Amino acid sequence: MKWLKTILFIKTSGKGFYNFTDAINAQLSQWEIEEGMAFLFVQHTSASLVINENYAPSAQTDMENFLAHIAPEGESWYAHTLEGPDDTPAHLRTLITNISLEIPVDNGILSLGTWQGVYLAEHRDSAHQRRVLLRVLSTTP
Amino acid sequence: MKWLKTILFIKTSGKGFYNFTDAINAQLSQWEIEEGMAFLFVQHTSASLVINENYAPSAQTDMENFLAHIAPEGESWYAHTLEGPDDTPAHLRTLITNISLEIPVDNGILSLGTWQGVYLAEHRDSAHQRRVLLRVLSTTP
């Protein structure tokens, strides 16, 4: 078994879901991984990881609006407001989505379902460069 | 270390939580795994994975009703409605639960707590056959 690792940098320009499935598969291909497990870990508290619908833009819109409904800006009971109105909602949206994910690798690519894409969910308004740690356990001898 | 893999197929008949703990343990037993880590990955965007209360049916009812309250059908702001009223809520319920889970294996079975069961959460009304990838890292020599 082999252990491979890198950091994927994902540029964001405000709230939204950024599909980086291709970047992961490109790295797997460069490493010539055949089979194993890919581990993703986002090093932030206001951005998170999501695997969901990759096809219909309207489904993605609904997911973004859902997060805005469930963790809106400006709740009267927010105590943490010094870093801007989008800061506490960003932590809350991170809380209910994912910091870490693991995805099987088969035949050299992520074993995703037909409609699945891997997304960096940016929860803040301003542009960021986000860090996602990619670790792969290659299980072919 | 050894790497083992299969696909578990789970038949569903409408919304609900389907306990498949025994199916995982049966596979571990067939593989004669003693110790290691089990990785689960669901290849869908309208079904997800949940580990929760396995005993009281009323607790399970509350979890199902909670998902119906938090991501109800028919919100006026849903944009993605062509695939039926249960489609966007299914993506949203998937979003806040799990696509991937990992569970330690000890003494040949999943190291769950007393009250924990592993569930496939079906979020759509119609019957489906759901695919859960099971990967196991066996750590005994």
Next chain:
Amino acid sequence: MKWLKTILFIKTSGKGFYNFTDAINAQLSQWEIEEGMAFLFVQHTSASLVINENYAPSAQTDMENFLAHIAPEGESWYAHTLEGPDDTPAHLRTLITNISLEIPVDNGILSLGTWQGVYLAEHRDSAHQRRVLLRVLSTTP
């Protein structure tokens, strides 16, 4: 590659987030792990795992209040009430946070972002001793 395991016991005294990042790093140090992956698994249905903001206490307050808003006590539709008013909300808060987490290890410690801490989220009112399984795949030869 090597496989190491232990159980971390975390004492709680009512609802809240308990930072146990240092306990994990201390164990990694004792095991002399250099690089690999740490896997956490909580064996409960009314406590969960969270990685989030480790600095501002007000951010943590907002996260705790968010869980209280999203899964409050005393909803009229709760069916599972025999174990106390905090029981069903505890299952629901567990449902939308994490049972399992995996975190890369580099240079002998968890590869967390600057503002990330690892928390046991206690969702019940009374004091508990919670069990978190720690498994580490050490990838240095």
